Amino acid sequence: MPDSKENITIFNDGKHVNTKASEEYVHVHFCYPNGAEWDGWIPTKYRRTGIDIDLCDKNKLEAYLKQIYAEMAPENYDSWLKEQNRFWKEEKPQATDTKYLFDSLSDGKWHCINCGIPNNPNWARRNQDLKEMGYTIATDLHKYCPKCKENRTHLMLLPIKRGVSDGNGYETFSPALRNRIIKLLNSYDVYECRVNPHCLPDHKFSEIRWDGNTKTINQDSMTDDEIRHKFQLLTNQRNQQKREVCRNCFQTGKRGVAFGIKYFFEGTEDWDPCIPTKGKDAERGCIGCPWYDFEEWRKHLTQELED
Secondary structure, eight states, rough: OOETTTTTTEEEEEEEEEEEEEEEEEEEEOOOTSEEEEEEEEEEETTTTEEEEETTTTHHHHHHHHHHHTTTGGGGHHHHHHHHHHHHHHOOTTTTHHEEEEEEETSSHHHHSTSSSSTTTTTHHHHHHHTTTTTTTTEEEEEEETTTTEEEEEEEOEEEEEOOOOOOOOOOOOOOHHHHHHHHHHTTTTTEEEOOOEEEESSSOOOOGTTTTTTOOOOOOOOOHHHHHHHEEEEEHHHHHHHHHHHHHHHHBBBBOOOBEEEOOSSSSBOOTOOOOSGGGGGGTTTTTTOOOHHHHHHHHHHHHOO
């Protein structure tokens, strides 16, 4: 049954979750004085812009939805779109592939990733880019598409002000620093235990657990010790696997396993409840997990076997 408040209706149809991004949404319906209506998902947990609202906190939720309702009023759309076009032209003129995705989603409706957006083999990366730029995008992983005639992932971009990232997105580094990291770490794939020219720098501490005080600037002047402490080398495929492992750990509290071996040189397979789940202090909970530092994990495991 829906819960109505003035022109905002909240549907009590369960918690909507994007498990791939640890996002949560509430289903709402907006009615405006001019007769316009909007039906969709509003995020209540959206780490890119720091949204974290407990659905039990009715006052906070109501105030938040009223703000979104006002921003999405039909009379605001043209000025919103004008500002976005300025942003893309002046600040992101080279991001053409990402702009194509934005253009498809800018109407604020659900779009099937199979038939409703530009054909792009890396649409997920472009979607992440939009989020990094501050856009708020809801994701339904199992929405029925009448054109495809099956359940597909759908995206919905909310035509509201671009948020300010809370800092827990991707860190960047210059090409020079990237090459230096790879050279310093000898192009050594820590998962495969071999030199691999296709390796890339991987942050040991997964960004799923970062908060606004975690992200830093990777200066070209980083010391060798700072690089060794912060990075390891993995292939892109293995890096994606690590993201899934760390996301599952964040959502379930079960730490990652490698090669089917449930071994942790510190802690157990369960996240220590005494350690925060996000922020700089959360990194302590990653120590002992293979995915956090494969070389250190392998060293301890080998020592265990030799003893």
